[in-house]
Amino acid sequence: MNKPVEGFSKLTKDQKIDWLTANYTQDPDNAKALLHRYWNTDAKIQQLHDEFIENTITNYYLPFGIAPNFLINEKLYAIPMAIEESSVVAAASKAAKFWLSRGGFKSTILGTEKIGQVHFMYSGDTAKLKNFFEVVKPKLISEASSITRNMEKRGGGISHIELREQTQKMPNYYQLHCTFETLDAMGANFINSCLESFAKTFKKEAQIFAPFTEEERNIEVVMSILSNYVPNCVVKAEVSCSVDEFKVSEQMSSRQFAEKMVRAVNIAKIEPYRAVTHNKGIMNGVDAVVLATGNDFRAIEAAAHAYAAKDGAYSSLTHAKIEDDTFYFWIEIPLALGTVGGLTSLHPLVNLAMEILGKPTSKELMQIVAVAGLAQNFAAVRSLVTTGIQEGHMKMHLLNILNQLGANEAEKNTLIDHFKKNTATHSAVVEAFQKLRE
Numbered sequence: 001m002n003k004p005v006e007g008f009s010k011l012t013k014d015q016k017i018d019w020l021t022a023n024y025t026q027d028p029d030n031a032k033a034l035l036h037r038y039w040n041t042d043a044k045i046q047q048l049h050d051e052f053i054e055n056t057i058t059n060y061y062l063p064f065g066i067a068p069n070f071l072i073n074e075k076l077y078a079i080p081m082a083i084e085e086s087s088v089v090a091a092a093s094k095a096a097k098f099w100l101s102r103g104g105f106k107s108t109i110l111g112t113e114k115i116g117q118v119h120f121m122y123s124g125d126t127a128k129l130k131n132f133f134e135v136v137k138p139k140l141i142s143e144a145s146s147i148t149r150n151m152e153k154r155g156g157g158i159s160h161i162e163l164r165e166q167t168q169k170m171p172n173y174y175q176l177h178c179t180f181e182t183l184d185a186m187g188a189n190f191i192n193s194c195l196e197s198f199a200k201t202f203k204k205e206a207q208i209f210a211p212f213t214e215e216e217r218n219i220e221v222v223m224s225i226l227s228n229y230v231p232n233c234v235v236k237a238e239v240s241c242s243v244d245e246f247k248v249s250e251q252m253s254s255r256q257f258a259e260k261m262v263r264a265v266n267i268a269k270i271e272p273y274r275a276v277t278h279n280k281g282i283m284n285g286v287d288a289v290v291l292a293t294g295n296d297f298r299a300i301e302a303a304a305h306a307y308a309a310k311d312g313a314y315s316s317l318t319h320a321k322i323e324d325d326t327f328y329f330w331i332e333i334p335l336a337l338g339t340v341g342g343l344t345s346l347h348p349l350v351n352l353a354m355e356i357l358g359k360p361t362s363k364e365l366m367q368i369v370a371v372a373g374l375a376q377n378f379a380a381v382r383s384l385v386t387t388g389i390q391e392g393h394m395k396m397h398l399l400n401i402l403n404q405l406g407a408n409e410a411e412k413n414t415l416i417d418h419f420k421k422n423t424a425t426h427s428a429v430v431e432a433f434q435k436l437r438e
């Protein structure tokens with residue numbers, strides 16, 4: 001049985017590795033060698049990564065790929081994507097190329113509002129609390145001025161503070177529901193600092209608010225934190241083309257294909273089991289760009305799925321229709337993204353990703369990411385309603401299987417050729433590999 005360790009974070013990196021490999025691996029020398037192989041040879045880059053988190057022992061690589069030929073609002077982009085799933089970049093590139101010759105993608109910002117809340121308990125007269133809130137509101141703002149000054153200079157800051165009674169959900173529960181404009185920053189630190197300042201001022205001023213009784217003065221702040229649910233920080237991305245231009249396969253007319261696409265999207269709108277997988281495909285594209293640009297994919301995921309359920313049932317984030325012989329396909333997705341602050345200025349590859357994208361503002365990045373999600377969904381649903389998903393997926397996954405089997409370069413080339421004409425399933429690849437070795 002392993003024993004708990006004291007003061008692990010104080011150990012040097014080598015000491016941590018020694019302890020870990022001795023206690024938790026079968027072959028410590030081999031494990032150590034592997035951890036070392038993933039260190040960066042550039043000491044400065046390694047130190048940067050070591051300091052991103054606590055207890056770093058090595059780096060965890062993801063492929064950083066490029067999906068070129070994305071025409072978005074008349075501008076051509078090559079989109080960086082960090083993702084491990086074999087078929088994602090290929091699918092994005094294919095969708096980009098398809099829409100390149102059909103007018104490209106259009107994308108529009110529908111809102112950029114960020115949200116934060118101070119959750120507190122108050123037992124007393126609600127009318128008195130409302131009155132207190134009106135009196136204290138200017139102070140909440142003025143006492144946060146050292147935090148908001150720079151953001152205000154650039155045109156952002158606190159947009160609105162509202163008192164919300166939530167006692168119907170939980171006795172004595174109220175909120176300060178606050179909205180912010182954080183411009184090119186994702187804004188988590190800014191918002192949380194503002195909220196903590198509001199909470200402090202609110203509590204302090206309650207102590208000296210004359211109409212309150214002793215009990216009413218004792219406001220209990222439970223927590224002050226931004227909300228990752230941002231239903232008003234939303235971007236729309238869309239494509240359209242005449243149904244006649246929609247030919248993708250010899251087996252199906254362009255109208256049949258357009259109608260099948262619409263039907264598939266409509267199934268995801270009404271059937272949550274399908275909607276989750278449908279939206280997962282969208283997030284394949286979204287997360288890959290969010291990661292490559294150093295943004296917080298957990299925040300983006302949480303917001304996207306909450307938004308997908310905003311009308312009371314979990315539903316598709318994309319929509320499709322045929323109107324006047326035109327096929328329309330679009331997405332509306334909340335994306336609280338930043339292009340300054342956080343990892344964006346620290347991680348050299350994130351810097352490069354931003355340069356590749358033409359140093360976008362956060363609004364431009366929202367547009368690019370929404371397009372990546374829409375393109376990914378288009379590629380997935382197109383495969384699903386035509387060839388089925390496995391054909392393309394297995395083509396891309398073939399190399400992973402061959403690598404797992406330990407195929408050499410010559411064997412890989414032979415088998416890649418073989419599976420151009422044959423259906424690749426896991427067992428078919430293993431069988432063909434074994435036959436080749438025999």
Ligand code: MEV
Pocket residue numbers: 085277278279280281282284380381384389
């Ligand atoms: C696989 O990562 C994503 C898909 O399942 C998405 C979909 O079904 O729409 C292909």
